[in-house]
Amino acid sequence: MRPLLKNLLACVCAASALASASVANAQAKEDDSCRTVRFVDIGWTDITSTTALASVVFEGLGYAPKTTVASVPISLAGLKSKQIDVSLGYWWPVQQKAVEPFLEAKSIQKLEPPNLSGAKATLAVPSYEYEAGLKTFTDIAKHRDQLDGKIYGIEPGSSANAKIQKMIDTNQFGLGGFKLVQSSEAGMLVTVERAIRDKKWVVFLGWEPHPMNIQMKIDYLSGGDEVFGPNYGEARVYTLTNTDFLTRCPNAGKFVTNLRFTTQLENQLMQPVMNKERPADAAKAYLKKNPQLLDGWLAGVKTVDGKDGLPAVKQYLGL
Numbered sequence: 001m002r003p004l005l006k007n008l009l010a011c012v013c014a015a016s017a018l019a020s021a022s023v024a025n026a027q028a029k030e031d032d033s034c035r036t037v038r039f040v041d042i043g044w045t046d047i048t049s050t051t052a053l054a055s056v057v058f059e060g061l062g063y064a065p066k067t068t069v070a071s072v073p074i075s076l077a078g079l080k081s082k083q084i085d086v087s088l089g090y091w092w093p094v095q096q097k098a099v100e101p102f103l104e105a106k107s108i109q110k111l112e113p114p115n116l117s118g119a120k121a122t123l124a125v126p127s128y129e130y131e132a133g134l135k136t137f138t139d140i141a142k143h144r145d146q147l148d149g150k151i152y153g154i155e156p157g158s159s160a161n162a163k164i165q166k167m168i169d170t171n172q173f174g175l176g177g178f179k180l181v182q183s184s185e186a187g188m189l190v191t192v193e194r195a196i197r198d199k200k201w202v203v204f205l206g207w208e209p210h211p212m213n214i215q216m217k218i219d220y221l222s223g224g225d226e227v228f229g230p231n232y233g234e235a236r237v238y239t240l241t242n243t244d245f246l247t248r249c250p251n252a253g254k255f256v257t258n259l260r261f262t263t264q265l266e267n268q269l270m271q272p273v274m275n276k277e278r279p280a281d282a283a284k285a286y287l288k289k290n291p292q293l294l295d296g297w298l299a300g301v302k303t304v305d306g307k308d309g310l311p312a313v314k315q316y317l318g319l
Helices: 003-028 045-060 074-078 096-104 128-133 138-145 159-169 187-197 252-260 265-274 280-290 291-298 310-317
Strands: 038-041 067-068 086-090 116-126 150-152 178-179 204-208 216-219 236-239
Touching: 003 074, 038 045, 038 074, 045 086, 045 252, 045 280, 045 310, 074 086, 074 096, 086 096, 116 128, 116 187, 116 265, 128 216, 150 187, 150 204, 159 178, 159 204, 178 216, 187 204, 236 252, 252 291, 265 280, 280 310, 291 310
Parallel strands: 038 067, 038 086, 150 178
Antiparallel strands: 086 236, 116 204, 116 216, 116 236
C-alpha cells in the first residue's frame, strides 16, 4: 500500500503544480482588450519620436500599438473618454493650464516621475560668442551693434516670442530698441546656421531636446529666469494615461511606467525624423545601436502572452 500511496501523492502534487502553473500563466497573460495600445501623438517631433520608440517595443512584445495624431485639447479629451490609453507628451509647464483641470478632476492620470527631465528653452548663442563674453541676458545689450539689434524667435503667436517681445517693450536687460525677428522654426535655424558658417553674431531662441544641440555648437544664456523660468527655462515631460489603463493592462502599464528618455537620446532620434525618415524606422535603428535602453524599460515586463519580454524584443529587433 505504501508504494501505491506514494505514487498517488506524487500524482496529486504534480497535478497541483500543473494547475498552479496554469493559473500563473493565465495571470501573466495580458487581457485581450489590451493588445491594442492606443497612443496619441500631439504632433511635436520629440513626442512623435518617443511614441515611435515605445510602439516598436510594444510590437516586439506582441502588442498592436496604434497612434492617433491630435492636438493637445483633443488628446486630453480622448484620454478622459478612454478612447486613448497613453500620451507621452505632457510638457510642463507649457501645457500646465490645459492639463491641470483634468488632473484635478481625476479624469486622467499623470505618471511620476517624468519620462524626460532636463528639457529647456531660453535664448542661446553660438559657442564662439559665448567664449567672447556673451554669456548672460545682461550681456546682450552690450553687443547690440554686433547683433545688429536683432533677436531671432520662432513663428508669430508663440508664447516664447511673446516673452522676448515683452523684454524689448519694457527695456528689460536694456533690450529696448531691439527687434524681434519672427520666422518659422526652420527659417530661424537656417539663419543661425548661416551666421555660424560666416562667424557672425546672432542671438536666438534655443531649446532642448532638438537636433540643433548636436548639429551646431551653441550655449544657453544664464540670467533669464524671470523671463523663461529657472534653470534655463527648465521643462519636464510626463506620461499621461486614462484612469483605468494601469489596472486593466498591468503589463503594458508596467512598460509605459518604466519609460525614461534623455535629452541626448531625443536630440539624436529627432534628427532622422525631421529629415523625413519614418519614425518607426528611425526608432528601430536607434534601439539596435542602443540596446542597453531595453534593460531598464523591460524590467518586470512580459510579452502579451506572458513570456519574458526582453529576449522577445531583442529577437524582434534582430539583436
